[in-house]
Amino acid sequence: KAGVTQTPRYLIKTRGQQxxxxxxxxxxxxxxxxxxxTPGQGLQFLFEYFxxxxxxxxxxxxxxxxxxxxxxxxxxxxxxxELGDSALYLCASSWTIAGVYNEQFFGPGTRLTVL
Amino acid sequence: AQKITQTQPGMxxxxxxxxxxxxxxxxxxxxxxxxxxxxxxxxxxxxxxxQGSYDQQNATEGRYSLxxxxxxxxxxxxxxxxxxxxxxxxxxxxxxxxxxNKLVFGAGTILRVKS
Numbered sequence: 151k152a153g154v155t156q157t158p159r160y161l162i163k164t165r166g167q168q169x170x171x172x173x174x175x176x177x178x179x180x181x182x183x184x185x186x187x188t189p190g191q192g193l194q195f196l197f198e199y200f201x202x203x204x205x206x207x208x209x210x211x212x213x214x215x216x217x218x219x220x221x222x223x224x225x226x227x228x229x230x231x232e233l234g235d236s237a238l239y240l241c242a243s244s245w246t247i248a249g250v251y252n253e254q255f256f257g258p259g260t261r262l263t264v265l
Numbered sequence: 266a267q268k269i270t271q272t273q274p275g276m277x278x279x280x281x282x283x284x285x286x287x288x289x290x291x292x293x294x295x296x297x298x299x300x301x302x303x304x305x306x307x308x309x310x311x312x313x314x315x316q317g318s319y320d321q322q323n324a325t326e327g328r329y330s331l332x333x334x335x336x337x338x339x340x341x342x343x344x345x346x347x348x349x350x351x352x353x354x355x356x357x358x359x360x361x362x363x364x365x366n367k368l369v370f371g372a373g374t375i376l377r378v379k380s
Contacts, residue, residue, distance in 0.1 A: 205366070
């Protein structure tokens with residue numbers, strides 16, 4: 151089974167631009183979560199999608215948004231980029247059984263640099 | 266208050282010896298899960314082991330075991346017979362039923378295995 155894939159792997163943007171990151175979960179996984187990892191703040195939860203619905207959202211400004219498609223693929227968008235948005239963005243997928251989540255499997259991440 | 270605390274920023278261990286990485290957590294949710302992930306320098310998060318709050322036995326997965334002490338709210342990871350490839354960052358994480366599939370991570374512990 152293929153793992154979680156994320157594209158692109160590396161991205162360089164300038165302040166004020168917007169960016170879209172993509173995540174394809176493991177086949178059969180309907181839950182997709184996004185995390186931001188920075189040296190200063192560590193790993194922080196952004197949001198989780200399940201069956202195209204956002205189920206949970208972390209404490210991030212509205213510039214961070216996401217969506218999930220019917221095939222469970224997910225995208226996250228960051229508008230009006232700031233220098234502090236430079237980070238490794240990790241996507242994770244998990245499957246559920248009878249409403250119970252199993253462990254999250256992570257993709258390789260997208261490293262975003264904002265200049 | 267920090268939900269997950271990893272007090273050891275860095276650890277050294279001799280190859281073939283066992284090492285314990287500490288993790289304490291804070292929650293009032295009776296239903297929660299504890300996870301350990303490994304992050305090599307490549308950046309990808311690798312799932313190691315899971316312990317549910319209602320599990321009676323400590324979890325084990327190969328060379329990894331979780332020393333779960335519920336009353337102390339600790340979930341230490343024990344790696345037996347350390348290998349050079351174990352050198353990485355290790356994260357403890359918690360998922361509370363109240364927050365669905367959201368993982369809260371500790372700051373991590375860098376483990377270096379010496380030959």
